[in-house]
Amino acid sequence: MSEQQTQGNGPAREPATSQDVAGPSGPTTVVVADDHPLWRDAVARDLVEAGMTLLATADDGPSAVHRTKATRPDVLVLDLNLPGMQGHEVCAALGSLPTRVLVLSASGEQQDVLAAVKAGATGYLVKSATREEIVAAVEATARGEAVFTAGLAGLVLGEFRKMSTQPQADPSRPIPELTERETEVLKLVATGMSYKEIASELFISHRTVQNHVQNTLGKLQLHNRIALVRFAIAKGLDTPTA
Template sequence: MVVDDHPMWRDAVERDLVGAGFEVVATAATGGEAVTRFKAARPQLVVLDLQIPEPDGVAVTREVLAHDPSARVLVLSASGEQTDVLEAVKAGATGYLVKSASRAELLDAVRRVARGDTVFTPGLAGLVLGEFRRLADPATTDPSRPELTERETEVLRMVAKGLSYKQIAERLVLSHRTVQNHVQNTLRKLQMHNRVELTRWAIEQGLDD
């Protein structure tokens, strides 16, 4: 689903996605339309502008993910401001691109977010990771924190940075399946259910250093 209150931009994004083989099941111009049409169309991924008539993109992100936690949200915004980026990520967005991104960058981001990766316009990932490090209190240790193997920790750091399974496999000279297994083992240890939660946990624990 594509959500943007500018018709020309909304139509262009929809056209690019359809041209690349994606099925666009709905479009919306306002936050209210987005939430209503999301519930009716049940898209797997939402490409969403933040600056839309109320409720805004952050609120829409929070609401659609509460309705369907398996959905993915990729923010496509004119704003690269720290506050906007962080609010979107905290609401559950798994990707954030500024509108200066190229068509190829948009399509690549959609594919990666659909797979569960975290994707950011270059420069924004460091901003997000740095902010979560700042918010985490290093003096506080969690006695319930599960023990991970060195390899699981290494893979987790790369997940926190938004690398795909394929990229992690290439860097560590492992098979794609082995990387998946490491992530799944970590998920079981943390009693979590998806890579979004895994990434948030890793960032909060400072594993993105």
């Protein structure tokens, strides 16, 4: 088992598919975990060249958990099929750590996607993604957005709806902890809309949408947008009101 610990801060560059949404203060910090050295090093290099700070790399599940807990990056870029621990086990082992997890896997199988998301992954990208798409996905994940390869977001939303077995609340009733605007944003989050789409729908800025989402996460004591979508669907907020 080997680990690398590297730091870098290359020239900043905005990926072609990134959204104009506020991100974490300073460069995005990352850990990359993959057992294929060439792929792992290439992804790490691309992220550093995009202006991110690489805190560490890992080549198996236990070292991914150890290095992530030790460095607490903004984003862990995680392969699913790691020696020692599978990707969903790594996600579960990170518990309430504020680090967001972006799975980058060769598999787009339904069971792999759902296992990772249920264990706490924020997003899921298949390895056929381009360099620009991977960089943009990491930045979006750092901002708290749920990023999925095309077609997988609908799969996850559908599964959350099936998982919601409790009686749904009346979506027209406000959630006491939230303001009217926060509840309005939450309803749109529950439908799978992106921050950009929500901003357009409500005629507000991307930054304002993100602020509402972050405030809502804090009030509801949730850790990421995936958990927020689960909460909203359980409350019936993904169902349009008449």
